[in-house]
Amino acid sequence: MPTSSLFANLPLDGLSPELLRAARWIEAHPREVALHSMRECARRAALAPATLSRLSQALGFQGFEAIKHLCQESFSAQAGYAGRAEVLQASARHDKDWLALLNETQHANTASVSGLNQAAQLEAAADAMLKARRVYFLGLRASHGLALHLHYTYGLLASNGVLVQGLGGTLTDQIGEMGTGDLLVATSAAAYTRQTVDAVVTARAQGADVLTLTDSALSPIARSATHTLLFRTDSPSYFHSMVGALALTEALAAAVAVRGGRKVLVYLQTRQDRLDSEGAYWDERADKVATGRPLTSSPRK
Template sequence: MTEAPTLEALSQRMIAEIDALPRRLADGARYLIDHPDDVVLLSMREIATRAGIAPATLVRLARTLGFADWSELRAVYANSFRTGPARYADKAVAAVQQDKGAGLLSETFRAQEASLAFALESNALEDITAAARTLAHAERIYVAAFMSCRGPGLTFTYLCKMLRPNVEFLGSEGSSLVADLSMLTERDAVLSINFQPYAREIDMVADAVAKSGASLISLADSRATPLQPHASTCLLFSAESPSFFPSVISAVGVVEGLAAAMLTELQDTAMERIGHIEEQLYTSGSYHAHRRAR
């Protein structure tokens, strides 16, 4: 290469080209995008292990991006490296590996704590605020959350309906994803929640957002998802877990934070709606009357 790119330019290029890369190269690029400090702090072999690929794949990725070898690509990261707080997810993994005597339940709770801290560290206040503003003032909100992401998606839907009307969960019972997506307009907003491996429906959401001009908030385990090119705001959560399945605890934390930020944005309108709904819950008998505080 005649002139080394900046780290930001390199990351943006990988994000733009990631869909066209072979799957293993895309896995490597995605890891580099989301863990730039690791390129400086860890060996190529360790990075490959964490990314779930072979070390040779990182060499191929470097050459695909126009570098002579891995060390030349690594130099871009070294030049831009800034000392910062260690990744919380890495801390959790290290702690679990050192404490072999702890039970899986204890390890899981520790990883969940680290995942929540990772979400707090990774999402700037201005990004949360921007996402909340978009969602608060859209004509309609559609929540796109499939498979194991359905849990945090339903949590957000429930909370958001307490704050404002016209909130729908895409592809819910009694409807279809195709029909729901066909109703999107440029006045609407979509909150999409995803982690790898991504559900096939993510491509349908991306196409519908692109065609309709709807605003998109992407909450995912990576900044390099198929939705990223269409998103006005990208928020991160960690799905790392010592258990057999990825964790969505930090995704739940982020959506609860989004709901709190939306309350701040909507203020009196939302508070009046919450009060009305709460009154209806008591009146309908959904809450025990003796629990009511006056």
């Protein structure tokens, strides 16, 4: 919310000269309000701290911290990563419980998955993945780990998954392979990676369906998508949170397991048997037998 909107519906001519001066100072100095305590803001504005408290009540807030929070949101949105990091540092100085706020936000992002997406939407997306000739997983920059995780977990259930990596400058080559019968699963959040947006447009133009995992139904990768699933990226830190996005990928993988029937169960068992036979996962007992080391025994008493 821009700081000017704080005062949009307030009859400023009804304020005392002192409160009016305080309101105008806040509107002109949102950065200072975002970064400093009420007492420091009052000092810089040559006002009494009580004046800022009274102004907060006049605006309908319980206290100055509410105004401060709105100024932080406005400043962070405009300032980029460095500005958001500066706000985080300032918040930590004035509120030592910054970790609790971070945890609270991450819990909300995770919980939002079920609020933003109905089970029927997840199941429809899962059906599209299972029916596709090939399922391409694309995530660039911060979203790459999500695509990698979803590709891996999906690959335990079905054999038609392809991770789009673009190694050696081959991203456009992989996108160019997509066509009718294929599905591109693209993940991105603001600020949206241009190559991901271009890949979605190209895939659709070539006849492929597109499933997007994104932070807004209005995002550029959702506009031409066949299916869209949403996640939240709220964070008090300098970088948007991907916790909600990870929760969404896990929900989608679970939906594939739910909708895959007997076929995915057989395939999953085959994959598990292969991993076990290859010794993919560390096993203390098997490792010691293979190397001739003695097994751990209970200590003598």
